Amino acid sequence: MNLDLVAQTLTELGEPSYRLDQVWKWAAEGASSYEQMTNLPKRLRDALTEQVPFSTLTVDHEARASDGTIKVLLRTEDDRVLEAVLMRYRDGRRSLCVSSQSGCPLTCSFCATGKMKFGRNLSAWEILDQALYFRRIEQVDHCVFMGMGEPMMNLDNVLAACRRFPDIGITHRRTAISTVGWIPGIEQMTADPMPLRLALSLHAADGALRSDLMPVNDRYPLADVLKACEAFYEQKRRMVFIEYVMLAGINDSVGQARQLARVLDPKMYKINLIPYNPTDVGIAGSSPKAIEAFRDELEARGLNATIRLTRGRDIAAACGQLAAGALTEQAAVAVGAGSS
Numbered sequence: 001m002n003l004d005l006v007a008q009t010l011t012e013l014g015e016p017s018y019r020l021d022q023v024w025k026w027a028a029e030g031a032s033s034y035e036q037m038t039n040l041p042k043r044l045r046d047a048l049t050e051q052v053p054f055s056t057l058t059v060d061h062e063a064r065a066s067d068g069t070i071k072v073l074l075r076t077e078d079d080r081v082l083e084a085v086l087m088r089y090r091d092g093r094r095s096l097c098v099s100s101q102s103g104c105p106l107t108c109s110f111c112a113t114g115k116m117k118f119g120r121n122l123s124a125w126e127i128l129d130q131a132l133y134f135r136r137i138e139q140v141d142h143c144v145f146m147g148m149g150e151p152m153m154n155l156d157n158v159l160a161a162c163r164r165f166p167d168i169g170i171t172h173r174r175t176a177i178s179t180v181g182w183i184p185g186i187e188q189m190t191a192d193p194m195p196l197r198l199a200l201s202l203h204a205a206d207g208a209l210r211s212d213l214m215p216v217n218d219r220y221p222l223a224d225v226l227k228a229c230e231a232f233y234e235q236k237r238r239m240v241f242i243e244y245v246m247l248a249g250i251n252d253s254v255g256q257a258r259q260l261a262r263v264l265d266p267k268m269y270k271i272n273l274i275p276y277n278p279t280d281v282g283i284a285g286s287s288p289k290a291i292e293a294f295r296d297e298l299e300a301r302g303l304n305a306t307i308r309l310t311r312g313r314d315i316a317a318a319c320g321q322l323a324a325g326a327l328t329e330q331a332a333v334a335v336g337a338g339s340s
């Protein structure tokens, strides 16, 4: 919901300014239409229904996995695609994975989003509308910016959306922003008063290998990125999550675990080892045995390392797979356009 547009419309209609808060409160609590906002006069509900789209996004497709995960393919008003996911855990946690951009300008070799054409940054309203989509289904309490895009390249809009998350039920402490190591963004997050979580996609401690996997490493080398993460930790006293995607024969040897342990201070970092989800880029994920040996090596060196659960694999909703569906969808659109 574009609240700027709601505000402008309310002004044009000569409504008092508290109406904006009323509208937002209903939306944040899961209302699915202006009609449901019963403390607004009927004529105002009708006017809003007519003049302001309830969401900035429309739904192209929704898929539900056997483990309860829900993935939705969404479309902006100018026809850009993006995806968002709701993960449901047995302990009751409801965690969202949202996109910050349609596509991604970075070109990490193992990531499907990096292969699709970059669209644009999403607005704060488009980010919020992903969360509201799921809030209309049920209560939600966690959010990670691990969908499409690099959140730090669109940080103003990401932070603007985060500012409103608590109204939806997601506190700042339960919100994590994941980055390839975009230093200006890490610095801006460090200076921001919200107690958000920082996650760094590291993937290789060796500089040459990291640059191969993530070309952004040439621009912001790992040593400098870790300095920025350490400044974040000093300022916030919040541990930084390390994301490390496990690629067979590429970054998963015990020697590489040792190398990783040498650059990470156990008091500042928590490591998530991510099983690689197959995409069509021709890279294979590490075996469970290799992932366990990697984890054991890190733990032997005093680091806290967890093997991440894979959710929603049967609907291609898992990490890094979000773009795949969108690509198929775009291909379908392209074919449709070609034949007409």
Ligand code: SAH
Pocket: 110, 111, 112, 145, 146, 147, 148, 149, 150, 151, 178, 179, 180, 200, 201, 243, 244, 245, 274, 275, 276, 277, 278, 279, 319, 320, 321
């Ligand atoms: N651009 C940000 C956030 C989006 S990606 C970042 O890179 O951190 C979220 C995480 O998914 C990143 O750690 C990314 O490396 C990882 N990822 C990408 N493709 C994947 C795949 N196919 N399987 C598992 N994880 C993947």
